[in-house]
Amino acid sequence: MKPTLKEKFRIQSYFDSVKPDLERVDKKMTQQVKAFDPNISGYVEYAVEHSGKRIRPALVLLTARASGSCKEGHLDLAVILELVHLATLVHDDILDNAGIRRGMPTMRAKWGSEISVLLGDCLFAHALKLCTRFDDLHIARMISAASNEVCTGEIIQTQRRFDLQISMDEYLKTIRMKTGALFRVSTELSAYLNGLRDEDLEAFSDFGDQLGTAYQIYDDCLDLLGEEQQIGKTLGTDLVKGKLTLPVLHMLRQLSGEEREKVSENLLQGESGDHFEIVNRVHESGGFSFAVRKAKELLAQADKSLESVESKKEVDVLRNITKAFGAHLGTLG
Amino acid sequence: MKPTLKEKFRIQSYFDSVKPDLERVDKKMTQQVKAFDPNISGYVEYAVEHSGKRIRPALVLLTARASGSCKEGHLDLAVILELVHLATLVHDDILDNAGIRRGMPTMRAKWGSEISVLLGDCLFAHALKLCTRFDDLHIARMISAASNEVCTGEIIQTQRRFDLQISMDEYLKTIRMKTGALFRVSTELSAYLNGLRDEDLEAFSDFGDQLGTAYQIYDDCLDLLGEEQQIGKTLGTDLVKGKLTLPVLHMLRQLSGEEREKVSENLLQGESGDHFEIVNRVHESGGFSFAVRKAKELLAQADKSLESVESKKEVDVLRNITKAFGAHLGTLG
Numbered sequence: 102m103k104p105t106l107k108e109k110f111r112i113q114s115y116f117d118s119v120k121p122d123l124e125r126v127d128k129k130m131t132q133q134v135k136a137f138d139p140n141i142s143g144y145v146e147y148a149v150e151h152s153g154k155r156i157r158p159a160l161v162l163l164t165a166r167a168s169g170s171c172k173e174g175h176l177d178l179a180v181i182l183e184l185v186h187l188a189t190l191v192h193d194d195i196l197d198n199a200g201i202r203r204g205m206p207t208m209r210a211k212w213g214s215e216i217s218v219l220l221g222d223c224l225f226a227h228a229l230k231l232c233t234r235f236d237d238l239h240i241a242r243m244i245s246a247a248s249n250e251v252c253t254g255e256i257i258q259t260q261r262r263f264d265l266q267i268s269m270d271e272y273l274k275t276i277r278m279k280t281g282a283l284f285r286v287s288t289e290l291s292a293y294l295n296g297l298r299d300e301d302l303e304a305f306s307d308f309g310d311q312l313g314t315a316y317q318i319y320d321d322c323l324d325l326l327g328e329e330q331q332i333g334k335t336l337g338t339d340l341v342k343g344k345l346t347l348p349v350l351h352m353l354r355q356l357s358g359e360e361r362e363k364v365s366e367n368l369l370q371g372e373s374g375d376h377f378e379i380v381n382r383v384h385e386s387g388g389f390s391f392a393v394r395k396a397k398e399l400l401a402q403a404d405k406s407l408e409s410v411e412s413k414k415e416v417d418v419l420r421n422i423t424k425a426f427g428a429h430l431g432t433l434g
Numbered sequence: 435m436k437p438t439l440k441e442k443f444r445i446q447s448y449f450d451s452v453k454p455d456l457e458r459v460d461k462k463m464t465q466q467v468k469a470f471d472p473n474i475s476g477y478v479e480y481a482v483e484h485s486g487k488r489i490r491p492a493l494v495l496l497t498a499r500a501s502g503s504c505k506e507g508h509l510d511l512a513v514i515l516e517l518v519h520l521a522t523l524v525h526d527d528i529l530d531n532a533g534i535r536r537g538m539p540t541m542r543a544k545w546g547s548e549i550s551v552l553l554g555d556c557l558f559a560h561a562l563k564l565c566t567r568f569d570d571l572h573i574a575r576m577i578s579a580a581s582n583e584v585c586t587g588e589i590i591q592t593q594r595r596f597d598l599q600i601s602m603d604e605y606l607k608t609i610r611m612k613t614g615a616l617f618r619v620s621t622e623l624s625a626y627l628n629g630l631r632d633e634d635l636e637a638f639s640d641f642g643d644q645l646g647t648a649y650q651i652y653d654d655c656l657d658l659l660g661e662e663q664q665i666g667k668t669l670g671t672d673l674v675k676g677k678l679t680l681p682v683l684h685m686l687r688q689l690s691g692e693e694r695e696k697v698s699e700n701l702l703q704g705e706s707g708d709h710f711e712i713v714n715r716v717h718e719s720g721g722f723s724f725a726v727r728k729a730k731e732l733l734a735q736a737d738k739s740l741e742s743v744e745s746k747k748e749v750d751v752l753r754n755i756t757k758a759f760g761a762h763l764g765t766l767g
Contacts, residue, residue, distance in 0.1 A: 138586045140593065192555065196548045215529045215592050218551055222525065222558065222585040229562045230578035238566040241574055245563035252555040253471045259548050260473065 109327070110319065110429040112156060115422045119162035122171055126158045126179045133180065136227060144212065144220050151205045152190050156316075157182040160287040160419075164305055167407075167416045169295030177234060178294065182287050184228035185248055189255075191221040196259070197338045243290055247282040254278025263343035265365055269350055273395075276317040277310065284313025288419075301410045308419060311403035315396040315426070321346035322392050322433065325380050340368070340376050347395060348388030349379070355386040393430045400427045442660070443652065443762040445489060448755045452495035455504055459491045459512045466513065469560060477545065477553050484538045485523050489649075490515040493620040496751045497638055501743075502628035510567060511627065515620050517561035518581050522588075524554040529592070530671045576623055580615040587611025596676035598698055602683055606728075609650040610643065617646025621752075634743045641752060644736035648729040648759070654679035655725050655766065658713050673701070673709050680728060681721030682712070688719040726763045733760045 116123060134146045158179035165171035193199070194207040195214045201207065208217045225248065232241035257275045261267050288309030292302050324339045325348060339346055345353075345368070356364055364382055367374045383389065400423040407416040449456060467479045491512035498504035526532070527540040528547045534540065541550045558581065565574035590608045594600050621642030625635050657672045658681060672679055678686075678701070689697055697715055700707045716722065733756040740749040 137582075138590075140590045141586055144589075189555075192551050195551060214547075216589055218525050218528060218554075219585045219589045219592065221551075222522075222554070223582050223589070225555065225558065226578050226582035226585065230575055230582065233571040233575040233578070236571070238569070238571065238574075241571075242563055242566040245559050245566070249470075249556050249559035249563065252552045252559065253474055256477075256549055256552045256556070257471075257473045259552065 108429075108432070109323070110426060112316075112422065112426065113154065113159075115425055116155070116159040116163070118418055119159060119166065119171070122162045122165075122176065123155060123159060123179075126155070126162070126176050126183070129176055129180045130183060133184070133227070133231075137223065141220065141223060144208065144216065145224065147211070148187050148191060148208060148220065148224065152202060152208075153183055153187050154203075155183060157186055157283055157287045160284060160309060160312075161291040163418045163422075164288045164291035164309075165295065167414055167419050168292040168297055168301070168305060168410075169414070172294065174235065174294045175291055177231065178240070178287075178290055181228045181231045181244060182283060184224050184231070185244065185251075186283060188221045188224035188228065189248075189251055191217050191224065193255070195221075196255070197342065199338060239293070240290060243286050247286040250278045250282040251280075254280075254282070258344060261345075263345075263369055263371065265345065265353060265368065267345055267350065269347065272345070272347055272350060273314065276321070277314045280317035280320075281310040281313040284316070285309040288312075297410075301413075304406045304408075304410050307406035308403045311399045311406065312423060312426075315399035315403070318347055318392050318396040318399070319426075319430065319433075322348060322389055325349070325383060326389070340374065340379060341372050343368070343371050347392040348383045351388040351391040352383045352386040355388075356382075389433060393433050396430055397427050400430075441762075441765070442656070443759060445649075445755065445759070446487065446492075448758055449488070449492040449496070451751055452492060452499065452504070455495045455498075455509065456488060456492060456512075459488070459495070459509055459516070462509055462513045463516060466517070466560070466564075470556065474553065474556060477541065477549065478557065480544070481520050481524060481541060481553065481557065485535060485541075486516055486520050487536075488516060490519055490616055490620045493617060493642060493645075493752075494624040496755075497621045497624035497642075498628065500740075500747055500749045500752050501625040501630055501634070501638060502747070505627065507568065507627045508624055510564065511573070511620075511623055514561045514564045514577060515616060517557050517564070518577065518584075519616060521554045521557035521561065522581075522584055524550050524557065526588070528554075529588070530675065532671060572626070573623060576619050580619040583611045583615040584613075587613075587615070591677060594678075596678075596702055596704065598678065598686060598701065600678055600683065602680065605678070605680055605683055606647065609654070610647045613650035613653075614643040614646035617649070618642040621645075630743075634746075637739045637741075637743050640739035641736045644732045644739065645756060645759075648732035648736070651680055651725050651729040651732070652759075652763065652766075655681060655722055658682070658716060659722070673707065673712060674705050676701070676704050680725040681716045684721040684724040685716045685719040688721075689715075722766060726766050729763055730760050733763075 130149050134142050134149060137145045161175055161179040161182060162171055165175040190202070191208050194202060194209045195217050199207050200210045208220060229241065229245060232244055254275050258279065285306050289302055289306035292305040321339065353361065364379065367379055404420060404423050407419065410416060463482050467475050467482060470478045494508055494512040494515060495504055498508040524541050527535060527542045528550050532540050533543045541553060562574065562578060565577055587608050591612060618639050622635055622639035625638040654672065686694065697712065700712055737753060737756050740752065743749060
């Protein structure tokens with residue numbers, strides 16, 4: 102029987118302590134729509150309103166609190182990082198040929214790949230223009246570097262599609278680039294805006310990196326497990342596209358001989374493969390439990406990263422997330 | 435008979451006076467390849483070596499000379515603007531489904547749309563990171579705004595495909611955005627780096643804007659007229675994609691009644707239309723002559739823009755281009 106997902110981790114419920122500021126970020130995002138040419142502001146509005154779970158903005162705001170106080174610059178940083186994230190989502194949906202995200206048609210589905218490629222570019226260009234509002238060039242430098250890293254991670258993932266030889270370390274390195282990088286700048290730059298010392302910045306940077314990587318492992322499990330209406334985006338695209346994620350890589354390691362050959366063949370069929378059968382195999386091989394263990398390990402490391410600053414700062418607002426996320430992962434694995 | 439192109443305007447031959455500096459720019463571009471992750475540097479190298487005619491770098495260097503002297507910052511600016519341009523080319527080739535550019539396979543043709551979308555993003559992110567090398571935030575702000583404008587122009591063009599009602603003003607506004615914007619920052623920011631006063635900056639800005647717009651009109655004529663081996667990129671994609679350019683818009687204005695209906699039907703067929711017939715009609719209606727007149731007008735305006743600075747600066751290096759370009763256009767129309 103195909104394992105199903107009981108309940109999705111609602112990371113948003115841990116954002117309550119920064120809810121008023123998140124609402125200000127949302128308002129600022131909506132205001133940014135007006136900064137675009139009237140011919141394209143409709144698309145931007147749709148992207149801003151229907152995409153993005155605001156995880157990166159929330160991390161900026163929570164870290165602002167954890168490292169001092171939330172200033173106007175934190176709100177701007179949150180807007181910028183969410184716009185960069187939206188740009189990558191718009192482009193991702195083209196690559197994944199995705200029709201639905203968060204229960205709504207994707208930009209690609211509504212307006213086609215051409216508009217979507219260009220709109221992603223506009224969002225990204227605008228986000229980087231907003232970086233220049235900070236007198237400090239460090240912000241723009243870190244965000245453009247992280248954006249490059251996100252896309253590089255995605256390229257590597259695309260290169261390694263249907264590559265059954267991919268190692269777990271390579272998988273982890275790739276998701277650290279594609280997801281960890283923006284989480285990392287969310288926490289690091291937020292602490293930076295509060296003027297923290299380099300070693301403390303490193304602690305917040307590591308926290309973001311590890312949380313982001315754990316979150317991507319979880320997201321990859323959801324892609325295999327979930328139901329479209331539950332998750333609100335087109336699911337199971339990873340297997341179709343030959344993206345081999347942690348649970349699948351674990352399963353492949355467990356198999357040998359004829360069995361491995363049979364499963365490999367099934368995996369290599371992509372769209373025409375029997376995904377029910379693959380997910381079942383992943384489950385039987387303990388692939389999901391393995392991925393959950395790895396994600397929990399990363400969350401423990403994220404927690405540990407904050408040890409060096411905990412005596413000085415209110416890091417519990419961030420720890421609450423890793424704690425709850427870890428507990429939820431227990432129900433999955 | 436379909437009109438043919440006698441000879442292409444070799445804008446590069448007017449770059450001779452800055453050739454040594456252009457070679458330094460090329461060297462710097464090649465060095466930038468190493469700044470990318472080893473997994474993607476091969477693509478970047480291909481993009482850097484096989485795309486881009488270095489028009490924007492040349493404009494930066496020529497303007498540096500016209501407005502003072504060429505400093506290290508001008509070389510960096512030239513690299514950045516060419517990287518932004520390369521990013522847009524990589525994305526354009528996806529949208530146009532183009533197989534060949536400058537006589538070589540496009541990135542899309544070699545590695546597919548997915549890698550190309552992401553690689554364009556990486557190039558763009560890296561270009562904007564390089565902007566932060568300038569202490570002055572104005573550079574990054576202008577370049578990110580111009581990049582947004584380029585993509586917005588392309589979106590508008592995409593929206594208006596197969597729209598026979600598009601006015602000439604709309605066409606001109608669109609190409610001013612998609613091509614004029616990067617030409618404009620090439621000349622304006624180059625003069626800015628030489629510390630010119632605002633009114634002089636405006637003169638160089640206008641020059642770039644008008645030259646870029648004229649160049650795009652010419653490029654659109656080439657798309658209708660040229661032979662693939664002559665121009666070195668897949669030609670005639672505009673009609674296939676329903677992009678109605680100045681010569682075609684002029685022709686439509688000349689026709690009425692049954693004739694207009696017949697041609698409109700042909701245009702709306704896109705890929706399956708008779709392009710030979712359309713180009714012939716454009717020629718007979720004086721569409722090319724009309725476009726050439728408009729381009730020449732813009733070149734005259736570009737020249738005039740420099741009047742206010744000519745007594746103080748060596749603007750002839752720029753004027754040589756508009757003069758020769760204007761003369762060449764005479765042979766076309």
